[in-house]
Amino acid sequence: MDLLDFARGPALYFALAVFALGTLWRLLGILLLPWGLIRSPAREGSPSPFSSALKGIVVKLWPHKEFMAGGFFTFINGYIFHLGLAIVVFLFVPHILFIKNLFGISWPGLPSNVIYAVGVITAVSLIAAIANRMTSPVLRLISRVDDYISWVMTFLPVLTGLLAVSHLGARYETLIALHILSVAAFFVWFPFGKLMHAFLFVFSRAMTGVRFGHRGAQL
Amino acid sequence: MTAKTTTAGVAYDVHGDMSETDRRDAAMKGFVREFGAIAAAHMESCVRCGMCANACHFYVATGEPAYTPINKLRPFEQAYHRHAGPFAPIYRMLGIVPSVTVEKLEEWQRLIFDACTLCGRCTLACPMGIDIAELIKEARHGMYKAGLIPERLQLMDRTTKAWGSPATPAEDFADIINEAGEEFGVTMNVDLPKADYLVTVAPAELSEHTKALADVAKIMNRMGLSWTYHSEGFEASNIGYLNGDTELQEKMTRRIIDTAIKIGAKTLVLPECGHAYGAARWEAARWYGGDIPVRVIHMTEFLQEAVNSGKIKLNKIDATASFHDPCQLVRRGGVTKAPRDVLGKLGVTVKELQNHGSLGVCCGGGGGVVSNVRADPIRFKAFELKRREVEDAGADRFVTACGQCRITLTLGAKHFNWNKKVESLLELVADNLAD
Structure with missing residues (x-):
């Protein structure tokens, strides 16, 4: 078994198993705790908990202008690398074929040169994010090891992907193998660090949405 | 009570006769008891983006990174991961997350009590929707159990019990x-x-x-x-x-x-x-x-x-006024329209502050901060944010609907020799009842 076979075989399946079980474990570990349901009467005319939850999830997509002065970079750069990652992961034709092989579903992709450009923008945005984290006094203070590991786990697949597409640094098969291994590492780390926010944001926002909606307060 | 300072020079108060271990265990029990699904989801969701700093009047007024709201929860977060989170047994077994030390709790007393008014503006800034203010209130439960609250709050506790x-x-x-x-x-x-x-x-x-x-x-x-x-x-x-x-x-x-x-x-x-x-x-x-x-x-x-039902009639005040939105009433209570309705019935034209309604800036004294003299210096700095907004709005009068806000703002005005009376909405109504 060569490196590529190992990467797209046992390594990837192991990583996906850790990802699935770890994510499930972490979600259940949170959601099976007592919920402490709200017992006070809701404000008259307040929306249903479902509407409030939905509103909480949607409203938090965009910050209030009052917080833009200090948070503009975080907001804009956050959007750039999140959208960049989504485009590169889900709209690159080889990725779509890979997913089709695994799960049997597919959709149309974007031209490779567009994906390459988006990949470069994403990489630059991620570098800007880590530079900001390492230089901002607030971010340096509140950062945990998790923040740096999660950054590495996110950046490596982008970097190895760009190298593979550019045929830079090693044989193509080796680059692809390294790319898949970096994705496997991402999946293994996912349940244990802040990458979990990809799932948790729904619950976190919805819970506060319900709390505020119940009170007739604005989020 | 004993007033002490940490080795880093941070002032804190200690109450009750407990060993350090008992004190720490009491805090942990108090903390861990709070972790239901909502608190846990919120503890788990932080991406450390720092957006909450921009919402905190104490951070904005001082530029001190320690006042970043999520930082105020650090011992609480550590306790959560060690004792209540989904991976707590693994973290304990491998020693990845150590026990919270008493020294850390002592150091954090000023952040949990002096530098947080529970105003919840950070909750509105958090892109993950973490209700940071609620978590800090819950962290206070553990600090109380450990006898690690500011003296003035302990005094009020004793007096209220008696x-x-x-x-x-x-x-x-x-x-x-x-x-x-x-x-x-x-x-x-x-x-x-x-x-x-x-x-x-x-x-x-x-x-x-x-x-x-x-x-x-x-x-x-x-x-x-x-x-x-x-x-x-x-x-x-x-x-x-x-x-x-x-x-x-x-x-x-x-x-x-x-x-x-x-x-x-x-x-x-x-x-x-x-x-x-x-x-x-x-x-x-x-x-x-x-x-x-x-x-x-x-x-x-x-x-x-009372005014909407027509059961009382009011004399019109020919004036403009800015309204200071009390955080627990407006941002965390949803009562935004009511005070403006009442001011409207008084014939007052409201000149809104730059930050108003649910996004209003806290007076700086809520959550017991105004009673905690140790917090006076940062409270006065936070007051300057409000003062600037009131002056910029340029209204004749300055009204609020919370006695604590009124006291805090009046103390701030006195400290800076600012000639602006902070008025009560209730008092305005009572003074202008029409015959």
Whole structure:
């Protein structure tokens, strides 16, 4: 078994198993705790908990202008690398074929040169994010090891992907193998660090949405 | 009590005679008890983006990174990961997350109590929707159990336990009410056996703001309502809500709710106090242990009902005013329109502050901070943010609907020799009742 076979075989399946079980474990570990349901009467005319939850999830997509002065970079750069990652992961034709092989579903992709450009923008945005984290006094203070590991786990697949597409640094098969291994590492780390926010944001926002909606307060 | 400083020079207070281990264990038990699904989801969701810093008046006013709201939860977060999170057994086994030390709790006392007013503006800034203010309130429960709260809050706790109020013994309450009636020429109702409305008070109204006691009576009498103050249940500010003493919070909640039920009141009217609204309107059922058969409303909501129903008519004030939105009433309470409705009925043109409504900047004194003299320097810095906004708005008058905000803002004005009176909405209404 060569490196590529190992990467797209046992390594990837192991990583996906850790990802699935770890994510499930972490979600259940949170959601099976007592919920402490709200017992006070809701404000008259307040929306249903479902509407409030939905509103909480949607409203938090965009910050209030009052917080833009200090948070503009975080907001804009956050959007750039999140959208960049989504485009590169889900709209690159080889990725779509890979997913089709695994799960049997597919959709149309974007031209490779567009994906390459988006990949470069994403990489630059991620570098800007880590530079900001390492230089901002607030971010340096509140950062945990998790923040740096999660950054590495996110950046490596982008970097190895760009190298593979550019045929830079090693044989193509080796680059692809390294790319898949970096994705496997991402999946293994996912349940244990802040990458979990990809799932948790729904619950976190919805819970506060319900709390505020119940009170007739604005989020 | 012992006032101490950490090796880093951070001041803190210690209460009770406990070993360091017992103190730490008490804090951990207090912390861990709070972790339900909502607190856990919120502890787990932070991406450390730092957006919350931009929302905190203490951070904005000082530029001190330690005041970043999520940083104030650090020991709480550590306790969560070690004792309650999904991977807690693994973290403990491998020693990845160590126990929180007493030194860390001592150091964090100033961040959890001095540098947080529980105003919740950070909650609105968090892109993950983490209710940071609620988590800090819950962290205070652990700090209280460990005897690690500021002296002034502990003093108010002791006084409230002994007297039923941090301001006055319950047996003196009726005298204070009657004296206020005599002083302001208003007929007072106190300790009536039956009434439709039970009116409660905040500590400031039993000292600096006694006119408020008479103002409520004046309006209630004009409306011809069946109402009373009551010595058995009068204190609504609920110190336990602020200082983390959950037993006291429950006791103070029961006292006013039980009194309302006893006298057959249909409505419990809370005073012009933000935290009273948080404690009684949104948390009373939790501590009471079931549905409450009494409607609980804030004074501002009562005034809105009174003016909208036409039961009182008001003289028009030909003036402009800015309204300071009390955090617990507006941002965390949803009462945004009511004070503006009442000001409108007074003929006042509202000139909004730059940050207003649910995004208003805190007065800097809520959550017990105004009572905690140790926090004076940062409180005054935060006050300057509000002062700038008020001056920029350029209104004739400056009005609010919370006695604590009023005291905080008045203290700030005095400190900076700022010639702006902070007025009470209740007082404005009472002073302008039309014949």
